[in-house]
Amino acid sequence: MTDASPTIGWIGAGRMGAQLVQRLLAAGHDVAVYNRTRAKAEPLAEAGASLVDRPVDLAGRDVVFVMVSASKDLEDVMLGDGGLLTDPERAPKAIGDASTVSMEASAKIRAAAEGRGVGFVATPVSGNPKVIAAGKLTVAASGPRDAFELIRPLLQTWGRGVTYVGEGEAARIVKIAHNVFLGVVIQNLIEITLLAEKAGVRRSDFLAFLNDSVMGSPYSRYKSPALVNLDFTPTFTPVLLLKDLDLGLAAARELGVVMPVTATTREVVATEVNAGNTEQDFASMIVRAALHSGIDLQPEGVEVDDGLAPES
Incomplete structure (x- = not known):
């Protein structure tokens, strides 16, 4: 070689x-x-x-x-x-x-x-x-x-x-922690987007503001099209997310780290999986959250930049 x-x-x-x-x-x-x-x-x-x-x-x-x-x-x-x-x-x-x-x-x-x-x-x-x-x-x-x-x-x-x-195994815990963060952030991003929508703000407008603010990130930007237009072509399913949240909580128990927000998110994701949401992208969790919030969720049909244009 x-x-x-x-x-x-x-x-x-x-x-x-x-x-x-x-x-x-x-x-x-x-x-x-x-x-x-x-x-x-x-x-x-x-x-x-x-x-x-x-x-x-x-x-x-x-x-x-x-x-x-x-x-x-x-x-x-x-x-x-x-x-x-x-x-x-x-x-x-x-x-x-x-x-x-x-x-x-x-x-x-x-x-x-x-x-x-x-x-x-x-x-x-x-x-x-x-x-x-x-x-x-x-x-x-x-x-x-x-x-x-x-x-x-x-x-x-x-x-x-x-x-x-x-x-x-240092990289394993880095990846597990990364995916725990991914799950917690998508859940909170769904919650605040629906909060804004129920108050009368279009999802596309709220996310455009958020993504341009100091709170925006490449992650919130690339999930925005799915949340706005309800295209749940899978990139990462709730089943895989649940597996990674379980890995994170198992590591937390072993290391003695308290992770209450992760534990709550895990239960939300488990509800999705148990209800049969196993093949769509995990951004589809917005549908059940909207239903529980009394929101008639509809795709907005708005072109949204996901921030993933290929780098030169």
């Missing part, structure tokens, strides 16, 4: 993973991909990736990235039947795991990887497919510093920022 041309394996070609593979391919890298449903990875083959049938078929690659949905999925693709780390003869030099999983699951896989002489780096990301397309994805990384430096140039193709936050 050379720093300029590592061979790359990729496990998990969902909405996020597929776009990150596309960025690696666009940067000229040799990428082989495993996805549980092979047909979903076939567009990547058309873009220049090769496809494999099992995670273990990537064991001869220099670096393998993983992006799966949950802790159990990570264990399966690493240690299960045909898992990446089950080949007794071959293993990658480094693994970068971009999944959002528990610290316990990550530590288990880290121990297994290090037992094979493989540098394991947690590489969770902040963003969604539209953020990736805009070149604004950011990465937190933790693990052995030498393994991080090995994969840093590859991570830098994903977006605009890579932050090394320490050894071990």
Whole structure:
């Protein structure tokens, strides 16, 4: 392997993973991909990736990235039947795991990887497919510093920022805290937007004011179109948000941190999931909140800037 041309394996070609593979391919890298449903990875083959049938078929690659949905999925693709780390003869030099999983699951896989002489780096990301397309994805990384430096140039193709936050599972808690904040902020953003609407202010006008104020943020801006026009094409579902809130509360219990606002938000999100809201974007929580507030929620049909124009 050379720093300029590592061979790359990729496990998990969902909405996020597929776009990150596309960025690696666009940067000229040799990428082989495993996805549980092979047909979903076939567009990547058309873009220049090769496809494999099992995670273990990537064991001869220099670096393998993983992006799966949950802790159990990570264990399966690493240690299960045909898992990446089950080949007794071959293993990658480094693994970068971009999944959002528990610290316990990550530590288990880290121990297994290090037992094979493989540098394991947690590489969770902040963003969604539209953020990736805009070149604004950011990465937190933790693990052995030498393994991080090995994969840093590859991570830098994903977006605009890579932050090394320490050894071990430090990046996991950074990502969990990030997603807890995401959930708490969307819930409060929904509440105050509906408060303004019930007082007679259009959602588009309130959010335009908020986004131009010191309280506005890239996050409030890019969720504004969904809240105004009620387009809930999924970027992140209530199911995934609930998983991350549970991870945050579990970490809080273990570390002795009091998180009452997170606990309340968790119950709101659980209500959405239990009511069957599992496939839409989590901004769709505004619909139930409006119903409970006596608001007849209608799309406004207003063009709203989401702040995600691609960076030059």
